[in-house]
Amino acid sequence: MSEHSEKASPRERDIILDSIADGVFSVNDQWRITSFNRAAEKITGVSYEDAIGQRCKDVLKAEICDRGCLLKKTMQTEKPVVNRTVYIVNAEGRRLPISISTALLRDETDQIIGAVETFRDLSLEEQLRKKIEKRYSFEDIISRNHRMHELFSILPDMANSTSTVLIEGESGTGKELVARAIHNLSPRKSKPFIAVNCGALPDTLLESELFGYKAGAFTDARKDKPGRFKLAEKGTLFLDEIGDISPAMQVRLLRVLQEKTYEPLGAVESIRHDVRIIAATNRKLLDLVKEGKFREDLYYRINIVRLELPPLRERMEDVPLLVDHFLEHFNVLQGREISGVTDQALACLMTYSYPGNIRELENIIERAFILCKSGMIDRTHLPEPVCGISGTEEIPAWDAMSFRDMEAIFLTNVLRRNSWNKSRTAKELGIHKSTLFRKLKALGICSPGRVQEKD
Numbered sequence: 001m002s003e004h005s006e007k008a009s010p011r012e013r014d015i016i017l018d019s020i021a022d023g024v025f026s027v028n029d030q031w032r033i034t035s036f037n038r039a040a041e042k043i044t045g046v047s048y049e050d051a052i053g054q055r056c057k058d059v060l061k062a063e064i065c066d067r068g069c070l071l072k073k074t075m076q077t078e079k080p081v082v083n084r085t086v087y088i089v090n091a092e093g094r095r096l097p098i099s100i101s102t103a104l105l106r107d108e109t110d111q112i113i114g115a116v117e118t119f120r121d122l123s124l125e126e127q128l129r130k131k132i133e134k135r136y137s138f139e140d141i142i143s144r145n146h147r148m149h150e151l152f153s154i155l156p157d158m159a160n161s162t163s164t165v166l167i168e169g170e171s172g173t174g175k176e177l178v179a180r181a182i183h184n185l186s187p188r189k190s191k192p193f194i195a196v197n198c199g200a201l202p203d204t205l206l207e208s209e210l211f212g213y214k215a216g217a218f219t220d221a222r223k224d225k226p227g228r229f230k231l232a233e234k235g236t237l238f239l240d241e242i243g244d245i246s247p248a249m250q251v252r253l254l255r256v257l258q259e260k261t262y263e264p265l266g267a268v269e270s271i272r273h274d275v276r277i278i279a280a281t282n283r284k285l286l287d288l289v290k291e292g293k294f295r296e297d298l299y300y301r302i303n304i305v306r307l308e309l310p311p312l313r314e315r316m317e318d319v320p321l322l323v324d325h326f327l328e329h330f331n332v333l334q335g336r337e338i339s340g341v342t343d344q345a346l347a348c349l350m351t352y353s354y355p356g357n358i359r360e361l362e363n364i365i366e367r368a369f370i371l372c373k374s375g376m377i378d379r380t381h382l383p384e385p386v387c388g389i390s391g392t393e394e395i396p397a398w399d400a401m402s403f404r405d406m407e408a409i410f411l412t413n414v415l416r417r418n419s420w421n422k423s424r425t426a427k428e429l430g431i432h433k434s435t436l437f438r439k440l441k442a443l444g445i446c447s448p449g450r451v452q453e454k455d
């Protein structure tokens with residue numbers, strides 16, 4: 001075969017390019033498009049004829065084109081960009097997520113003559129991600145944990161009743177979110193939801209905050225001020241940190257709940273209220289009762305329906321979902337295009353114990369948004385306690401972390417949490433003990449101090 005026939009002709013090259021499912025186009029050193037394959041036409045909605053000779057930014061219309069053109073970066077640094085997620089606007093004006101990779105184009109003398117960009121449409125992945133998020137969410141509460149799903153199933157009934165609800169759970173587990181969900185699902189949803197942090201206020205302030213005052217009740221009281229009970233009339237009053245109120249305030253509240261009336265400061269007459277009460281505490285209220293710090297009668301008055309929110313460390317399967325949720329949230333809020341978290345970062349996030357629960361995870365992602373300028377959040381963008389080592393150290397083995405490794409980390413974490421008790425671990429995971437044993441064997445996980453797992 002002659003040397004000439006071994007090289008693909010320009011027409012053959014076009015056919016090859018058109019057979020690729022990813023969009024491919026090339027630009028010259030003036031950023032003018034020199035080739036544009038069929039998939040690129042399909043994704044952008046711009047025809048080959050309209051694209052050729054145009055500046056690439058006028059065709060892709062990506063936010064990143066003006067902020068930091070990836071092709072320019074490739075030509076300047078002579079380094080390719082791999083799988084960067086950005087948003088483009090197609091010919092119909094729809095915003096599409098795409099994953100971009102770039103490479104340099106050189107002539108026979110090795111001079112840079114342009115660059116080539118390949119891009120993949122991620123809309124389907126994004127739709128699927130949103131579908132999964134929807135499947136695992138209830139109102140604004142995201143979870144795939146079985147205990148949380150049991151809770152989701154009783155929330156509508158709870159919302160339809162008028163009984164007082166007590167929500168217990170560590171700080172940041174989503175108590176207010178659940179209280180809002182109950183309100184939004186209830187017949188009271190068109191009326192106000194009013195939240196009061198009872199732990200943050202001294203008695204006298206809390207009293208005027210809750211019940212309001214009449215003009216002249218004290219020196220500075222020039223006119224009547226409605227309290228939160230009044231503002232929440234026919235709606236829901238969320239009393240957060242109820243375990244922190246003083247004994248005197250406990251007596252007062254008990255009477256208000258029993259008699260369904262209250263008196264603003266300085267008033268002579270009682271006012272009837274129609275307010276649904278949802279109380280929350282991050283302390284175990286029953287323990288406070290046993291210690292004599294919380295009145296037993298008030299406890300039973302509030303504890304008609306009780307919900308307990310598990311801490312995040314007991315539902316680590318929610319971490320990837322919540323990470324995606326907060327990524328989306330901060331991308332929208334800050335007009336950013338952070339495309340995800342690297343495997344290394346996710347491994348760190350999956351092994352941290354979150355004393356501050358979901359709020360802490362939210363803060364960790366928000367902080368990472370400040371440090372991560374573009375692309376993916378990496379472990380170097382996470383605070384030190386999350387990874388347990390300083391951010392500059394490398395963990396080479398984590399670079400190639402597979403799904404199997406992730407599963408092993410996840411299972412080890414749940415086992416550790418349950419002091420390596422298999423029955424408790426299986427129960428927490430909602431799987432049969434024999435399934436857990438099979439998984440541990442397949443992943444080669446042994447209890448500390450044991451060489452071989454017993455079936």
Ligand SMILES: Nc1ncnc2c1ncn2[C@@H]1O[C@H](COP(=O)(O)OP(=O)(O)OP(=O)(O)O)[C@@H](O)[C@H]1O
Binds near residue numbers: 140142171175240358
């Ligand atoms: N399951 C969840 N899905 C999505 N976001 C959540 C979830 N749980 C909590 N959050 C978010 O975490 C943050 C803390 O939640 P929230 O204020 O409801 O917690 P809390 O238990 O009432 O905290 P505290 O005891 O400190 O008052 C909020 O921004 C909330 O939106």
